[in-house]
Amino acid sequence: MDAPKEVQPTGEFTCQLCNLTAPYTYYGQKPPYTRSIVLLEESYVMKDPFTPDKDKFLILGSHCSLCRRSVCVGTECSLFYSKRFCLPCVNENLKAFPLEIQEDMDKKKPQEKSSSKKTHTKA
């Protein structure tokens, strides 16, 4: 059986908030896997491990536009609203965000406690 071509990992991405680590194969805004999609932020990207399609990629995370921390795209670590913001930065500047975002953050507060606890004990 001939082996499928592989993209060698270029490094390891680590979320500075939840410690998620995963190998990324591309950093930037034009992932090599696709011709039609452009990213709106410089991101750490890997080939989507859950599908055999070679054109599918998965965005792991990027840098917070305010504090430059590397954060994963998980909703417990960051949000994207025209730019990437880590949740600590969002909370610090909550008033600057539209109401929709503020409401989302309020809804998230109680859950966030338990889930962030979970993610921190694993490390």
Added chain:
Amino acid sequence: GTSGPGERPQDRRDRNRTEPEPERNRNGTGAGRRRLEQLYFHGQDPISSQDIPNFWKFFQRLRLFQSLRPDREAAPEPSQPPPGLILPPHYDPRYRINLSLPSPDVGCRDNGIPLECGWEFRWALLHYLHFQQRQSFSRLLRIQRERAALPIARYREQLLDAVAQHQVVLVAGDTGCGKSTQVPQFLLGAGYSHVACTQPRRIACISLAKRVALESLHQYGSQVGYQIRFESTRSPSTRLLFLTQGLLLRQAQRDPLLRGYHILLADEVHERQLHGDVLLGVLRRLLPHRPDLKLVLMSATINIPLFSAYFGDAPVLRVPGRSFPISVRMEGEPGKWERLDPMPYLRVMQAIDHKYPAEERGDLLVFLSGVAEIGAVLEAAQTYAACTQRWIVLPLHSTLSVEEQDKVFDVPPPGVRKCILSTNIAETSVTIDGVRFVLDSGKVKEMSYDPQDKLQRLQEFWISQASAEQRKGRAGRTGPGVCYRLYAKSDYEAFPPYPVPEIQRVALDALVLQLKSMGLGDPRTFPFLEPPPSSSLETAIGYLKEQGALDEAEQLTPIGTILAQLPVDVVVGKMLVLGALFGLAEPTLTVAAVLSVPSPFLRPTHPNPDWTTARKPLESPYGDPLTLLNVFNAWVQVKSERGGSSRKWCRRRGLEEHRLYEAANLRRQFQELLRDHQLLEDASEPSSSIRHRERRELHRLWRSHRECEGRKRKLLRLQDGLDTSSGEEEDGGSHRKGIDIQDVKFQLRHDVSELQASSSLVLASSQLALLQLVLCRGLYPQLALPDPFNGSRRDSEQVFHTRSKASVVPHPTSVFATNPELLHHKDLGCILHRHQLLAFVSLLETSKPYLVNCVRVPALQALLLFSQSLDTNADCSRLVADAWLEVSIPKAEEAVRLLSMALQLRSAWDQLLQQLLGKLERSPSQWDVAKLSRRLLEFLQEKVPYRLHQLTGLEKQNLYVGPQLVMASAPHLQGLFPGMEMIPDEVKGGHRITDFLTYNCLAMDTDLYNNCLRSFWTCPHCQLHMPFTPLERMCHESSCQPPPEEEATQSSSKASSLHRPYHCPICQQDFTFTPTEILRHKKQHH
């Protein structure tokens, strides 16, 4: 209306809502959609073609959702944004998406799509892509969290330290600790490569390789692979390989140092399968020769000291399991062992229905002893399920196809529970999530082996305490559980602590062959983890000698070397070699292959008349192996003509297609092996470019199937639990879009046109007769004699007798069970020429002892050609084969003629075989083979009438004359055995002519045809006075004529009457010798 590109999404939404009809027409279905697809989707980018329907569904849902959402008041603009935080002035969910889709290059104005539709479409597409991103990311997150939560995760450093410091490490962890998936990843992560992880089961190899590749997010790509008997994803870049224990053993046969590996993980060693035990022994011997090799043993927390001590007190890393509390209910009466009754099982289902609300999820896993028991409970449980509509009942055992097995992983609809009826396969090898209730029958069916009769017995036993705990533990994997035990506490306490290791209860032929071929010396002194009973070792060695696989010094013979490489029964292996000689390689390959897999014939609880009718044309009157040959050949024809539809063809005939695929694989392995040994000519390479392109496409299909990370769990329907035996119209996950992945693999693996050519050969009746002989010679001495009274018995009461076992019956699937008249002669027991025997592949005892896979052969010819011992009376009119069957041929001269024919045929056949196996310098010539074939066929055509009789115990006791006082040689002997030396047989009496034939050793008994009495007679030459039969008198007379140079015989004393002077022409000395002594003396000079 047209809308400018600067328009905000919200405004457009308003308009959509006010004029929904035209909008739907444009973006809803048909041409509009196709146009958009053409514009936006190129190949797999940005979504794959399989995804397009999903996207459109998403599109409709999104539209519906947005039309329902109330418009928000415009939010007040946020006050003074801090530096660096400049956000768009108005909220739009679009800003939450970090992807963008630049418009396609196609001219925007001329593409026939109204701009606003394009806009809506792109917005939906972006949304869809974003949704996919979130889905994949949360999967990644979940996998990482699950890994981190596994108990073994905390032992990573400890494990790596131990492996670095010691050559052997034992990881003992209970189910659910994650050792099988995590330890290999720890090692890869620490930089180890050439890692092999052995598993007892093929399925585990595939699923672990997939799981590990997934968990490591394919960062090792093709570096994680698996290899099982006929399937491999191994490539030069493979760093971690999951393979079966048996396969690693085979590799050790070829490369005893296993140089291809740096680190070996032996998983599930506590299960004590034969291969696992042998592997540990082989590794223990290997370790000192490979100081750089690391070995990690992984086991459940059973019997840890045994394994640790075996490897010089290897350090043990104990990892706790992860289990929730399980409450145990003992439901059995003490000491009660009863036949299967489905009632207690239904009562437990009922109890669950009463006690636990249907909304509380949790499935029931039932452990039963075997397939028949599963069938019985299945029927009752399905009836119950049909009434209550609260259960889906599914069977699980290893003879089901993979697709059917996979059903147990599917999800039942809300309010419905799965009830999985399983053999002990679910004890360790198959893990099903969501099980909350376990129902344990406490029984297991295991094959036990009776070396005396070479009889396999499927017997029901109580399980061990270790198994009982293992079964119970299955209820507590995902939450607190309940275990119902259909036995009492006192029964449990009487269970043995551990199951009996396989090595102590199976035939060891294959093991001995394997050890021999690995050059591991005498199996009696092999350092087994726990040695097998020496009696079964001796039986195996004796059997292999008898079969010619080992010589007298217990070294592998040429045929033994070939047999050692075949993963099949010795008798089947022999057929292959024998068939190759007569140019019958093709049919023998097929027969050997189909005989080595479980029967493809499904056996429903109620006979299916449609199947019986459909199978009829495939039935062979010669016997089951030939029926199987017909089945396989017909199947190959169907496959090559109609490809995927072979599944339907099999279903109509009640055939398990999976078995035929396995047989095809085995056949190919046999073929390669015969080619390796020059027993078969190499195939011509059929590699046209069309074939090449085809193969590339097939490869692609297979790869995409493999990478698809198994099948998705399906939602079960209530009717899924019903009617599983007839096979459902749409199959499991492996048949995506009508592609039969089994067929793809088949096309890839085999040269279908070659296979088709060989399977379309119609055997001439002469070839068929030779094939029967080949099968019989391979199977000998596994023969059964029809009972003389079968002719007057009912069809269902036909009995047969083997040499060591009386009253066995053909297996119900056998053609001789359904058509017993094939063996009938109204006048059996009388003198005729058509007596027949059944040669059989195995004896299996379940409810009765059964003959499995029978082929009929002419009795006299088979006995003369194949008996290991053949004893005669003086005129050869009485012959006894293997001290078991007596043949009486009224016409003595015919008897002598047939015997002498048989002798010549046997010696010619053996000589050609030796040539074939390279023992002799030249290879068998076509001419010799043709001549032998012709003479064998003539021999089969002989129609000499005879009587066939199974010796009674008393007759066996008085069979031989014993050491003879009178050394008589018959007058016609010179003509009978020309050039053969006759050595008096010291035990039976008479003379040994060849290693199988003893002449004139049968006692003159009360035989109907030989009732002559001895009378006293004095020899005129030597004055010997003794009781003689007429024949003996004749013999004595012929031998006692004074030779020309002989001096007069001396006294009349019996002792000296045998002595005569003898001058040896070799050593030139004179002796006074008895004939025996003369022969002995002559022998010295050889």
